[in-house]
Amino acid sequence: MAHTQNTLGIITGSHAPELSDDAHHLTAVLTERGVSIEPVRWDDPTVQWDNYDGILFRSCWEYPTNLERFRSLLTELEQAGVPVCNPLAAVQWNMHKSYLVDLAEAGIRLPATTVIDAGSNLSLGEVLDRHGWDEAVMKPGIGSFSRDVTRVSRETLDNADTQFQNLLNTGDVVVQQFVPEITEGNGPLCSLTRPTVMPGIA
Structure with a gap:
């Protein structure tokens, strides 16, 4: 019997x-x-999608620019019944950075995080006051490429609050306490593995 080659679609x-x-x-x-x-x-x-034997999400980083299409993709994959290497529920959960709150509640150590709902009347200063933060990082609830990710402080509130309100006009905003340790020792990581000895060399 002839063997039919399986095809993995990499998104x-x-x-x-x-x-x-x-x-x-x-x-x-x-x-x-x-x-x-x-x-x-x-x-x-x-x-x-049902032409593939499996699907692997890889480099769909610009999905925040077309959320309607991306959500349609998840529906299409579910309807096609094709195996997906990342569970669709996990992909859906990962779209919005509120997963940071879920991780913290599960006991994962993260910078203190709060999610401000779109259209909120809160000012950025009120958010800092509520949590007792002097510095924070704000970012869109759904975003990529570090777009609109901004470090803010009480000294920069005037300009930062304008950006904060603009973000709230388009979606949820995630605000995290700034952790100064991130600025210390930041550099590339190197992973060392034992070299392979070619047969006949040693």
Whole structure:
């Protein structure tokens, strides 16, 4: 009986439509196991998701610019019944940064976090007062690429509150206590592994 090769669709986006270098390593490994890989744009409404044997979310980073389409994608994947490497419920949960509050409530150590609902009448100063913070970081509830992520302090409240109100006009805002340790020793991480000895060398 002939073996039909399975196909894994890797979801990409306009910012990075092709597979990255590390994804090519994945391609090589899966090809050896009879699985082909195909990059698929998440914002392409013509894709037939049930043509794939599995789906892996990879580089759909610009989804905040088209939330309606991204939510439609999740619905399409659910209806297609195709296995998704990341559970769709987890993808949905991860879209909004309120997951930071969920993680903190689960016992994960994080900077103190609060979510201000869209349209709130609170000022940024009132948020700082309520939590006793002198410095904070504010960001859109749904966002990527660090867009509109701003470090604020009581000294910068006048300008920062204007941005805060603008963000509230378009969606929820996440505000976190600023942790000064983030500025100390910030640098690249290096992971060391034991080198592989080629057969016949040692």
